[in-house]
Amino acid sequence: MYALTAVIADEAMLRRRAAEWQHAAVVALREGLGLLPVPGELFMEMSGVRREPLEDGPSADSPFLHPLGPPLEALLTAWSEERPVAYVEAEFFGGDGHPSAAVWSGGARAWGPVFDDTFDGLRAGWPLNGALARLGVRSNDGAHDLFDAVGLGDERGTDGWLARAQARTRTS
Template sequence: MSYELQALMGTLELLTVAAAEVPAARVVPLAQGLALIPLTSAVLSALQGDAAVPKPAGGAGFGWHSDGFELRIAAWSKAGPIACVEAEYFGGSGTQRAAVWSDGRVVLGPLTSGDSEPSPAEGTPISRALRCLGGHVEPGRADEFDSVGLGAHRSTAGWATG
């Protein structure tokens, strides 16, 4: 079974305000007052902005967006922390990446975990990003990823239409 996700995450309030600037964006509530915006091709296209704009110093360097993307995320993060996450798994093997911006700059990451690496004691990249956003492990749940409900859909498209 596969799982893939490309999304922005933050509080429901912050992402609702941010999404108002991007007509294609859909805010999906999660548990613990958090939410995500699936990074569909339409949303990514709207967020990319001017590719000629230089990346801010200390940028996260995700490879699937243009230089203007981080500037938009950095601007939104002045109102509260916002994370950019990606995960891709098939048959239990895969990767995760995450970075968190707050007050206009990257404060966590970019973090990457891959197939050949043991899971770090401090948690996976996405779980660590969720902690920066206020997420926590609930009793009976495996981690922050599970606690906020990121297993509800298996793909970015599923989050966008679900």
């Protein structure tokens, strides 16, 4: 199973912004990006509300399994005044699942949210790849998937990324 809820942005900016949150830990991705895993504790800290999944799951009308809400949307909007920021969510198991993504830039939502429940493999039009492209990631050879280019496949989900980030913090 692959399950990810995270904020992706320029690594240095994300580290500065995440420093104010007790449950925040940033891990480096390739291409100069950082990933801030958003487990339930951090979601609560950032938004002031408990992370509750949609009863019927995500859809094109409600693209995120865990709706952002106005406080988290305002936070991402503010962060994007410095650098573009993506909020991504993905959940896959046995060929079924969904990715969703949105990007903020220049103090406004610039793209999305985009939802896709047809998982037929990684592709350019996939929401996470669309978000990464809007953060400036480019495939060197035109055939390399952006998801793979930044290393999003290196862990199986939010918990794995969080453990990696916390391990890095303990050894620093």
